[in-house]
Amino acid sequence: MPQSSHWFMRRLSHLDGILLTLVLLLLGISLAVVASASGQSPARISGHLINIGLALAVMVVMANVPPHLLSKVGPPLYVAGVVLLIGVALFGEVRNGSRRWLNLGFMAFQPSELLKLALPLMLAWYFQRNEAVLRAKHFLVGGALLLVPFLLILRQPDLGTAMMIGASGFYLLFFAGLPWKVILGGATLGAASLPVMWGLMHDYQQRRVLTLLDPTSDPLGDGYHIIQSTIAIGSGGLFGRGWMGGTQNQLDFIPERTTDFIFAVFGEEFGYVGAIFLVGLYLAIVARGLVIAARAPTQFGRLMAATLSLNLFTYAFVNMGMVSGILPVVGVPLPLMSYGGTALITLLLGMGILMSVATHRQLNKS
């Protein structure tokens, strides 16, 4: 069927070769590490393969959605997300002391996940709309659009997700041209409000921070994860102990090692050389994303591409920082490495948007 294959090839033409190569490289590494970390569990490996396949399909689809169509999804998605967040605040299910889940009857769902994409989309749509008449009030509105979901998620409480969503919103405002005096003023204000924040934190959040500062204070409780993962990374040395050769990994000393703590397994088995390579891959993705942003013909494309790139690295940084013991344990997966379908689909959806921006060069009529 030459015609359908022609159609299929046209769909694939919206993929960005460099980005695709980098993503596939990371996914390949992820597959190897998940195999090692799961003790070559066939269920885990096939599950991961299915997730990868699904997520790649989502990426291909997104790459074919033109940015101007995508930008229109922003406002409804954002509104729906905020409504659901309010719903969570009112009717949400409490798990582990925080109200994050919305029970839809057939599945439990975290609306905060939705905002990870909805907020940048909304803001990018907004700043594109007002591109020509950008004034201070637009940043005020943008800030408000950011603060509403941020505060709602913070209240749940889910400090980690709130920070990540806050970061993505901030990146977007930053690339949209947020004035320096606002940035510096905000940073000063933020630093000054740290003690207040501490007071607002829940016990378990405070404990996490304290445990981070001194993991040995609770070696069998909260500190156990960090202690074991730093031991794993440190014992990896320069070249690592080899694939499937990490004793911390193979003997169950690393907790959650196919998901949030997969970097500990990677660090143990592939060493410092591996870590340099991995961080290099992330940097390359960011670099490619920034190039796409620089070349993007529309404000929406520019802002989305730049924000998604920085966002990806922020996730990687927070995860690796947490696993290697310089950031609190906040439950953020390592992008494109950790086992887990939702996160992978969200991430490749973002990659698809990047590719869409990269390959839809003609100016859309706004």
Place this chain on the structure above:
Amino acid sequence: MNLATPLKNLDRELARFHGRLKLGAAFVSLLAAVLLARAFYLQIVQHEHYVERAESNRISRVPTAPNRGLILDRNDRILAENYSAYTLELTRAQTHNLEATLAEVGKLIEITPGQLRRFRRLLAESHEFETVPLKSKLTDEEVAILAANRYRLPGLEVKARLFRNYRAGPGMAHVVGFIGRINDRDLKRLREASREQNYKGSAYIGKTGLEQSYESLLHGRTGFDQMETDASGRAVRMLSRIPPVPGKDLRLHLDVELQAVAEHAFGDYLGGLVALDPNTGGVLALVSKPGFDPNLFVDGVDPETWKALNESPDRPMVNRALRGIYPPGSTIKPFMALAGLELGLRKPADTIADPGFFSLPNSRHQFRDWKRGGHGVVDLRRSISQSCDVYYYRLAVDMGIDRMHDYLAQFGLGEKTGIDLDGESAGLLPSRDWKQRRFKQTWYPGETVIAGIGQGYHLTTPLQLAVAAAMLANGGKRIEPRLVQAVRDPLAHVWQPQPGMVRGQMAIPPAYLAVVREGMMDVMRPGGTAARSAAGAPYTIAGKTGTAQVVGIKQGARYDASRLSRQYRDHALFIAYAPAENPTIVVAVMVENGGSGSGTAAPVARAVFDYYLTGKRPGEMKLEANNATE
């Protein structure tokens, strides 16, 4: 608001966006640098540390206790051995309800009240996670019953353990000693000696006797199995194995038969005996009566038995041969005689006329001879054979206490002999200095007088007397008594002789030594104080009797053994060696409340000589009471 420029300059905006992209790139690079710096610190700088921690995570060392060395007598008869048996053990931390568990066990197998008491005492001394034996030496049936019911008795375990058994019975208890469970004091000692690693798998340690003094040889080296374990502590595989090195076997100079003969010879008297090889210092017998059953102590003695043993007036836990200190009495006379000769105070032929008492100049106090009316004309040989007190009263006064002290010290009196057992007493060899230090008092002349016959402040152990007597037998060689003659590595199967130690050699002029020895032979010849004990012996004996006063006798009163209840009677002493011409054995005997040395102590020595030199056993070697006068 600048209303003049509602529309932005898009080129300028784009330039600013590109600038911010560069800032974003810089920010990301900074974060990457932070990550890589952290990874560098963990993986390169701290690598060794984390490798170590990963290794200690995964590797656990499981200790395996070594087999304890055997203790054998000179003919390789077993005195201490090991055997394997099943033990019921309990870990308190794993039981839900200790009392309920104990009650349940009591329904299944018999637990005696004594076992229960011992268990509770051990439990009180142990930590919650330690495993404490409840009943040892289970029968096969008991093992089966417990195995079938184990599932409902958490904290209980049946384990195969090596046990120590002391075959030679109470008579050897003071020599061999016993092992017992390691307690906090032992642990502290082991830690101070940096030896606690070697006791990781051990439950027992030598507490007394050879078990204690040769602990480091007997124990062996603990082996370790290196196991790889996962995070839940489950052993995954064995990585390496350092097998335990069994403890060394000990072969003694001691002859367990000779020991039994000696013990038997005491009859129902209590006391101590030391038999040495005067040439090597090898301990041929070391008796302290009564003994006790060392097997009682291995797994912790129950409180009643312990109390009974400790509070018994017979004091069975005290090693009399080593720690019992008694005035040497007349056994000191041969040494005093040598002192008189060597210091030029007496010649062998010098005589005194003994009127039966001695008084210091300007004093009416009479120091009486043991024989009323005295011994008449006495030369040096007769002074020994008749044990003439007046001869030695005078000699002591002529010598003075300090010269006496210095001369007798050469025989090791007042000093530990250095035997390979712990806890020996040093005894006491008095001097002017010592009295000043001890009592802040000057020395009185009268004290010198009684010191001359081994009374007063003098205190010696049977072991010291044996060593001193050995020096008369071997011509002045000061040997260090040794129980262990050889040590064997059970893997190599070769006995390594343990050489004896000689502390020094006294240069005694042979003529002087000869006359003293003649005097000691006269003791055993007709007319001598212990002649009866030598009657019919196919070898010659040289000996000296003595008595150690238990109660002071008032001036003018008479010591009458028959009128004193037994516990106030004098201790009987006897030192001797044989054959007199070429001595191969020397003996020191102390019979508690035995009255006179010739009456009770010399016969014990004779029995020992007979067995050692001719192989003759006492006719009826049964340990039954001979009707003693009470």
